[in-house]
Amino acid sequence: MTTAAGLAGTSGWTQAGVALAGVGAGLINTVVGSGTLITFPVLLAAGLPPVTANVSNTLGLVPGSVSGAWGYRRELAGLGPLVRRLGTAGLAGGLTGAVLLLALPAKTFEAAVPVLIAGALALVLLQPLLAKRLAARPADRPRPENGGRALLIGVYLCGIYGGYFGAAQGVLLLGLMGVLLDLPLQRINGVKNVLALAVNGIAALFFIADGRIDWRAALLVAAGSVVGGQIGALVGRRLPAPVLRGVIVAVGVVAITRVVMS
Template sequence: MDVLEAVAVFAAGVAAGGINTIVGSGSLITFPTLLSLGYVPVVANVSNNIGLVPGGVSGAYGYRKELKGQRARLLRLGSASLIGAVAGALLLLGLPAGAFKVIVPALIAVALVLVVVQPRLQKWTVRRREDGRHRPNGGPLLWAGVLLAGVYGGYFGAAQGIVLIALLGIALDDDLQRLNAGKNVLSAVVNGTAALVFIALWIVSDTRIDWWAVLMIAAGSTVGGLVGARVGRRIPPLVLRGVIVVVGLVAIINLLF
């Protein structure tokens, strides 16, 4: 990795850290960036996942005020995120590399659809909250949904935050900013757990990780997570979604062609 490539990956990390904190689609910035620099898809995904962990932590820290009173809920749901993340990470490394090239374009396409329809999902969750159709802790269906989101995030994490905020908004009666704070914690649990699995397998086997890419994304996403928590709400949502969709389409084209 030369200096210009390092700067590009760092900048992508800053953008991803901020986007993950606000929306939850940051991998649609960093993953295509690594692909464009010639990284093998599985290596890019593993390195990207590890690098985004500090950004997830900084984003959750930035929302610490909104996290007050959510400890019991997040411990319960965090167990689902942890189990799902382990399963997803093992699937990523256990399935043939060719499967990743087939599955990930479809996952990116689903993620892009979620990015586009997020405003409608958000309005729906607000209406449900106003109608009082919620259970205090979400019940077993929310736990199962968070588990599946964890599997998705452990395998390929783009837009897992959008999935989580939709699930939380549908199932819980709480302020959306508090739900977003909870989403940041659960996303950090997924990325952190998957990263530990990848690192453990790197130690005992030949799992490939590009540590320079990890370092640049980690540094950038840490900054981006803090910035996103403070000023991210000022970014026009339409502009943000437009950038994500364009980058995601570039990633699909790179993977398919």
């Protein structure tokens, strides 16, 4: 369960910092993914235990996912059957990951966090190379219209990761769908936002039922992520990608250092 005071016992500046981190996470999640690498370290720095920070962050980012998915509604036109098919796999994976997070000892998650963050940072750094390779793929290579069974399984596995931790799950989904779907990247990004919403949403419902949410933290992240989601949908694609990646890597390194030294 959460501590007695939780984030409610912190200063106004700390809480404002959490909300601002939510804005950054909502923006980054909408554009590509890995916003958790902004909010999770901030929640740790605010004094929340790792598991409490993770579950509160997951719930807080759900409204931002809704905001980002709505911002990409034009790109999603006509993709209803595909979104429902992949969304089912994402829901199943997200629930599996959430169950694993709360069923395994907290020390297991604490030990895994530096590895998970390091892996997520590697994905963020490799994302430009991945995007370049996707753009150079042969146009005549046949691919199933809905991605086939491989995509369904891949989305389920990404959902497990997303329900358990979630940092850079958007990068994973973009890479997976970019290889297996014959769609423009912006339409794939719209599908990614809906899948992230499904994964985070089902995991958040499970965490609420379990009762480990720090509600002040979740609400502050939520308020910020809604704003960030709209910014990401409107202007996020115009922001310099190296700047975004630099911020993500910086806060990720801080998070790893804090967890290792705590």
